[in-house]
Amino acid sequence: MPDALPTIGEALRNGARFLKESETPQLDARTILKHVLRADDSALIANADSRLGADDYKRYLKLLDRRAAAEPVAYIVGEKEFWSLPFEVTPDVLIPRDDSGALIEAAIKRRDKNEPLQIADLGTGSGCLLCALLTEFPKARGVGVDRSEAALAVARRNATRLGLAERAGFVAGDWLAALSGAFDIVIANPPYIPQGDKAGLSRDVAAYEPPGALFAGKDGFDAYRSILKDLPCYLAKGALVLMECGADQADSLAVMLADIAPENAIFTFCDLANRPRGAGFDLRKAEKKD
Ligand SMILES: C[S@@+](CC[C@H](N)C(=O)[O-])C[C@H]1O[C@@H](n2cnc3c(N)ncnc32)[C@H](O)[C@@H]1O
Numbered sequence: 001m002p003d004a005l006p007t008i009g010e011a012l013r014n015g016a017r018f019l020k021e022s023e024t025p026q027l028d029a030r031t032i033l034k035h036v037l038r039a040d041d042s043a044l045i046a047n048a049d050s051r052l053g054a055d056d057y058k059r060y061l062k063l064l065d066r067r068a069a070a071e072p073v074a075y076i077v078g079e080k081e082f083w084s085l086p087f088e089v090t091p092d093v094l095i096p097r098d099d100s101g102a103l104i105e106a107a108i109k110r111r112d113k114n115e116p117l118q119i120a121d122l123g124t125g126s127g128c129l130l131c132a133l134l135t136e137f138p139k140a141r142g143v144g145v146d147r148s149e150a151a152l153a154v155a156r157r158n159a160t161r162l163g164l165a166e167r168a169g170f171v172a173g174d175w176l177a178a179l180s181g182a183f184d185i186v187i188a189n190p191p192y193i194p195q196g197d198k199a200g201l202s203r204d205v206a207a208y209e210p211p212g213a214l215f216a217g218k219d220g221f222d223a224y225r226s227i228l229k230d231l232p233c234y235l236a237k238g239a240l241v242l243m244e245c246g247a248d249q250a251d252s253l254a255v256m257l258a259d260i261a262p263e264n265a266i267f268t269f270c271d272l273a274n275r276p277r278g279a280g281f282d283l284r285k286a287e288k289k290d
Contacts, residue, residue: 005057008033009048015064028073032063035077070203083132087158092150094213096128099271100189103242103278104132106269107185110240110282114139115184118236121145122175122188122227125213127155127168129187134164140185143169145178148212175227182236189244190223191216220249224256232260235283242269242280250276262286 006014015029022028034044036059037052052060066076074080074095080087082096083104089095111117117140121130124144134142146152152170159168171178175190193214198206205214216222224243231241241261245253250268257266261281271277 005051005054007049007051008037008044011052011057011060012044012048015060018064019067021070022067028067029064031073031077032067033060035079036060036063071208072204075208080126082126082128083135085128085131085135085162087126087128087131088154088161089126090150090154091208092148092210093126093154094189094209096126099273099275099277100129100244101132102269102271103129103187103189103244104136106242106278106280107133107187107240108136110284111137111185113137116140117184118142118181119185119187120176120179120183120234122186123190123213123223124155124170125151125189127158127170129189130155130168131159131162131164133185133187134159134167135162141167141169143171143179145171145173145175147172147174148210151210151213175223176230176234179234181234182239183234184236184239186231186234186239186241188227188242190227192220192223192244192246192249194218194220220246221252221256224253228256228260238284240280240282240284242278244278245276247275247277250279253279257281 011033012029016025019025019028036056063076072095074089075091078088080089080095083101087096117137119133119140119142121142121144124130124146127144130142130144134140144155149172152172155170159165191214195215195218254266254268257279265281265283265286268276268279
């Protein structure tokens, strides 16, 4: 990196070159510079020939170093967009993934927007799934559960920032154990990576994201087993259950769901890239028997 103060355009180009190990060097450099300058994309473009101040440049270089050490950009800037909503993220929470939008789409497809639904989000993390659902279902209320108090603090702040605090509660507990009542939608993105797959994860994920949000025993299905054991007691009549899983897990998860739901109510769903992303059941679809 040059010693003289660069223009915004130069800083972006040099930053992207510096981050050559990243899969998205331009985007990373741009996101970090926007964060440092508290600017948006159009401001960067309009001021491409303006020179950075010394303090801003120093901070930019420091944050680029963190990214070069594989720290995810979302943790560096403290924010990640999900479902077009801004979410605070800290190292205590999983970074929301665009692919998890498949869960929100699956809910929107199956329920009317104006239904006064009761929602439970198991393993809420940043609260991204619950908050996205509450913005899509304006008459719904929901509760997010996590065993991590630190994650719940982030989720509460996110709900407040998005103006959803009155409709969103957050409780600490082991999956459903802390809840009472019956829910119209149960959504969950639990840990699902087999412990043995740790070595195959990218450094961004393995070194920085909370292990308690990633791993679920030898085969990756421990969390589903724990949740499904208690789930029937928490389902309202005609409930919808949506669970995220890994691309190669959807069929096995669907088989597990068949232990607690009629076969014709069970479905799998895909993400934007058309990879299997989850399984669930819709008890409204269950065959009526005479
Ligand atoms: C894969 S992350 C999902 C976070 C968020 N829902 C999302 O989609 O970005 C799984 C979450 O489950 C939580 N978790 C793990 N085991 C749990 C348990 N036994 N009870 C409650 N939450 C748990 C973790 O702390 C983590 O926040």
